[in-house]
């Protein structure tokens with residue numbers, strides 16, 4: 228990794244922004260995961276291209292993360308370079324009913340900005356604790372809302388050559404928790420959203436109602452990565468897990484939440500291998516009880532210890 232660190236410093240990354248052996252538990256909401264060889268906090272689109280070149284020169288793989296709220300990093304950590312696109316790249320500007328947002332802005336921040344600007348369409352997403360970059364990759368959604376309904380354009384950087392690439396209209400390829408940007412493996416830098424004019428007070432009330440509903444239903448008091456499994460066709464993962472009698476099932480400190488069976492929570496000192504073992508157990512018991520195979524919604528990264 229010395230070569231990578233040298234290339235990053237030569238490319239003008241300030242040494243204090245390069246974190247060697249970065250503990251991924253600190254950068255994910257599940258609070259588990261071994262170290263990344265090197266992590267850098269990115270602060271501009273130009274810097275992404277520079278970091279890509281440095282990683283290529285050092286011959287190491289590159290992983291992109293946002294707020295780490297949909298990630299399960301294995302206990303052995305992540306080899307190569309992790310680029311974190313978050314707060315330093317989070318500007319939001321407004322032009323009529325259109326918002327231009329840098330990829331590292333969080334959904335609560337973007338939804339708050341839209342509400343104050345009298346623009347509606349983001350209230351359902353206001354409680355999703357991820358960046359807008361992660362949200363467009365995942366086509367995140369809740370309470371009947373989804374990124375696909377509001378995103379009109381995504382600007383990104385291709386990993387292959389570090390060049391800009393734009394996705395618009397049908398090319399965005401949104402589907403349930405899926406997008407063309409995910410398939411293309413690009414790095415999202417900017418997102419354009421088209422919203423609908425509305426009354427700021429009414430938007431604030433709707434947002435608060437949905438945040439309260441979330442707090443009542445979800446185990447927000449424990450670290451997690453949100454819903455562990457995708458919604459299978461014609462069914463609900465949480466209901467299938469509950470019906471199979473798995474609420475409270477525990478391996479180590481990983482537990483199927485007592486409050487919401489769709490969440491696996493970290494009771495304190497869970498490891499990624501506890502969580503993976505619990506996921507496998509839930510999948511096999513739900514399959515036996517219902518004939519349905521649950522697919523992970525969380526993105527699993529890294530190596531075993």
Ligand SMILES: Cc1cc2nc3c(=O)[nH]c(=O)nc-3n(C[C@H](O)[C@H](O)[C@H](O)COP(=O)(O)OP(=O)(O)OC[C@H]3O[C@@H](n4cnc5c(N)ncnc54)[C@H](O)[C@@H]3O)c2cc1C
Pocket residue numbers: 256290291292293294295296297298312330354355356357358359360361362363364365366367368369413414415416445447451452453454526
């Ligand atoms: C308590 C809780 C509640 C949640 N509720 C919901 C919900 O209601 N609905 C929902 O859909 N999700 C929910 N989630 C999951 C998660 O918040 C979303 O999927 C979110 O959009 C992920 O964003 P992130 O920045 O955290 O991405 P990360 O978890 O960091 O990454 C997710 C994926 O996106 C990629 N990625 C991230 N940023 C970029 C970028 N700039 N360019 C390219 N790729 C990128 C990563 O490589 C990874 O594959 C919840 C999670 C938690 C912890």
